Amino acid sequence: MFCVECGREGPTIDGLCAEDFRKRHPIVRPPEAIDASVCADCGRIEMGKGWARVDLEIAIPSLLRERIPVDPRASRVTFTHTSRAEDPRNLDVAAKVAAQIEGLDLVESFRVRLRLKAGLCPTCTRRHSxxxxxxxxxxxxxxxxxxxxxxxxxxxxxxxxxxxxxxxxxxxxxxxxxxxxxxxxxxxxxxxxxxxxxxxxxxxxxxxxxxxxxxxxxxxxxxxxxxxxxxxxxxxxxxxxxxxx
Ligand SMILES: [Zn+2]
Ligand SMILES: [Zn+2]
Missing domain, CATH: 3.30.70 (Alpha-Beta Plaits)
Incomplete structure (x- = not known):
């Protein structure tokens, strides 16, 4: 198989080599920023399945997974990251996503800002009331x-x-x-x-x-x-x- 874009021989998806496929169809289309609510009282973080008592660094891969749109054809999607606090409310996250599309292993790097919003979890809401x-x-x-x-x-x-x-x-x-x-x-x-x-x-x-x-x-x-x-x-x-x- 030859890539219709660059002519290189090898496995292709939609007629394109992995590199050219990725240029046209990125695995993720990250927004500039994603938000996460952190309970102002107890520090729990709001995740897809509820408010969790976890360290922010441990929560980040799940937050990326929940909030970043991924190509629907991708399987075995995993996120890894490093983060740097810009200020107490904003983190600069350098992330890598690995996935398989049509049998090809693809890796992509991207940056996203994680904005921390002060919230109140249900337990603390009850406590306050x-x-x-x-x-x-x-x-x-x-x-x-x-x-x-x-x-x-x-x-x-x-x-x-x-x-x-x-x-x-x-x-x-x-x-x-x-x-x-x-x-x-x-x-x-x-x-x-x-x-x-x-x-x-x-x-x-x-x-x-x-x-x-x-x-x-x-x-x-x-x-x-x-x-x-x-x-x-x-x-x-x-x-x-x-x-x-
Ligand atoms: Zn190519
Ligand atoms: Zn709380």
């Missing part, structure tokens, strides 16, 4: 909660929330309210509120009661906020493994 699904009402039976005991209980709940959050569970404390005889902790997840109520009761010899309250509907389903009343004999009475139940 003080969203909650469950309330832990922690009360001691014996006396008012002293500041040390109060801090110990709040710390216990904060640690329990941090453990879940580290495992990728969507949970945060949206509000803490100190009241007579105890404290109320508002949690964004009802599932987490229920299990943390149990953990509190186990660790401090208490009992758990719950009362759901209808607060709305979503897609025809009733939504409940549940209050978990955790009655403790008193955090001063010791921790797990002491005393009687």
């Amino acid at each position: 003080k969203y909650y699904e469950g309330i832990l009402q922690v009360r001691t039976e014996t006396k008012d909660l002293g500041p040390e005991d109060r801090d110990r209980l709040v710390g216990f709940v904060e640690a329990a929330v941090a453990r879940r959050s580290a495992k990728g569970e969507e949970v945060f404390i949206s509000k803490i309210e100190d009241v007579r005889g105890g404290t109320d902790l508002y949690l964004s997840s009802n599932t987490a509120a229920r299990s943390i109520a149990r953990e509190l009761a186990d660790a401090f010899y208490g009992s758990v009661g719950s009362s759901p309250k209808l607060y709305g509907q979503k897609n025809g389903k009733d939504l409940y906020r549940v209050t978990y009343l955790v009655r403790l004999r008193g955090p001063s009475s010791g921790g797990r493994g002491h005393g009687t139940k």
Whole structure:
């Protein structure tokens, strides 16, 4: 086969050698700039499949893949890149795309500016709106909660929330309210509120009661906020493994 453009012998696509084919049909037609939203609060990056907690450098190949139009005939498309920050909001990305078209391996270099836009991910939007699904009402039976005991209980709940959050569970404390005889902790997840109520009761010899309250509907389903009343004999009475139940 001969290239109709340059006459060179070898494999051709549409009558053209790889080099001339690429000149006429680039693998990618990159725009001058592409945008990516970064959550102003937690740094998550908005990707095609949702907001992801990833390093920007690791996200760039996926962002290129999602946002740069590629010749529909191309297969095995991979992007590699190096980037340089021009300022905190703009990155100059030098990228290479490799692909196969009609059995020919092609590589192309291009530059694109990546503009970072400040956004707010759904989790942080909820946090800002003080969203909650469950309330832990922690009360001691014996006396008012002293500041040390109060801090110990709040710390216990904060640690329990941090453990879940580290495992990728969507949970945060949206509000803490100190009241007579105890404290109320508002949690964004009802599932987490229920299990943390149990953990509190186990660790401090208490009992758990719950009362759901209808607060709305979503897609025809009733939504409940549940209050978990955790009655403790008193955090001063010791921790797990002491005393009687
Ligand atoms: Zn040619
Ligand atoms: Zn966020």
